[in-house]
Amino acid sequence: MVAETDIASVMGILRHVPLFASLTTEQLRTVAGRAESRTVKAKTLLIRQRTAATTLYVLTGGQIRVSEITADGNEILHRFIGPGQMIGGMATVGGLTYPVTAHALCESRLLAWNTGTMQKLITLYPMIGFNAMRLMVARIEELQQRCVELATQQVRQRIAHAILRLTQQAGRRDTEGILVDIRLSRQDLAEMTGTTLYTVSRLLNQWQRQKIITLEKHKILIRKPHDLVCIAEAEEVREDP
């Protein structure tokens, strides 16, 4: 349980969590009061796929990696969760088991509510339910979008898209371009796009030779976002300076 003295700071965080959008201060206080606070070390397994969904987390610090391991042992990387984002919400509210696996990438701080608490809160404040539905719809659309990509685009386009999406999730403007500094292996990118690490490596290096990106140790600097967009859209990249 969150200590009395921490409730104010927790509320400050929750105010920006979409699941709790449009709640009054009073309602938020109740929600905050029911939260458990937790700190986990790097590599902690937070959510194990196919186990009973018991807890909804909101990340307040750190980074979480959400992936899925298929029956035949393949892993596909779904997304990264940053501070202010929710994980486990959908399963907690509407499902029985978690559909994905979530690991902490680094030491992370979380707020947690269990299923029963959430159900009570939703009945108490229907707005939370509507928010949850809105989030689910957004997720459905995102997944649909991803299916379309996987079904109709070729690998180079999918990788370009994935990188562009990362710039939005974790990009920082820089004099040289946009810097993405998530610690992301070739294997990770391959799992995000449904390809192999070899193909990812080849394409990234090709783009580096074309000065579209620069590969740094664990970062990618996008120097010509526009060219990447062209690749993502399957247009030819114009030859120029």
Added chain:
Amino acid sequence: MVAETDIASVMGILRHVPLFASLTTEQLRTVAGRAESRTVKAKTLLIRQRTAATTLYVLTGGQIRVSEITADGNEILHRFIGPGQMIGGMATVGGLTYPVTAHALCESRLLAWNTGTMQKLITLYPMIGFNAMRLMVARIEELQQRCVELATQQVRQRIAHAILRLTQQAGRRDTEGILVDIRLSRQDLAEMTGTTLYTVSRLLNQWQRQKIITLEKHKILIRKPHDLVCIAEAEEVREDP
């Protein structure tokens, strides 16, 4: 609005619609009373992608085709809706615009509720909201599953999966096997699995030669479902009678 005399029959249908599961007879009566009834001809455009979500439909007769047209003009076929199933529910409850396009394949009968009505009904009976969330979660899991398939499996497996899924959606047991008689072109199957009609044609004929399926005019008869499952799971099909 549904006529007084029809409410009983409408309620009989709604009783088996997952969105309205666990409602009392009294509650169902209210829901039924708010429904509009509509009959549409074959090929009617019911839902147009990217337009404001205004209506939730429950199909009471006929068949609906749900697809998505991408920015670059590709179409991907998402699923077929049969009697008792809902369409437009997620967007109506949680979204602003429909994420897909829906056509009637043949003359179809529908019940319809508009967004405002649904929101009132949910506030009145929170169970509908929970049901909606459960359905959304199921949908999210299905889409995730599909992403995994598209990302990691090869075309023959995806087509096998698609056919197996169709047997569940619209299969009928037969002395010879399971009969799927949705009017489904090679192009449709290609759109469902993210491949080309040529590849679909080749594989279907190959399977026909192997006596796994029989292609009839607009039907597919699955004679050895087990072999299809093996193909879907990427196992070798055993040689036998």
Added chain:
DNA sequence: CGCGCCTTTGAATTTAATCAATTAGTGTGG
């Protein structure tokens, strides 16, 4: 009957996966 649409099939081509070998980078413990 002839036209359009869907389907089949072959051949060539492209794309990406796979396999194999090497190199670079990271971190750990002596």
Added chain:
DNA sequence: CCACACTAATTGATTAAATTCAAAGGCGCG
């Protein structure tokens, strides 16, 4: 701090899978 082990990344060669292009056949329908 360096050597060693380990993991991640690169790159080339080969192979396999699926697309693309082209052509021909079949079917329904006006």
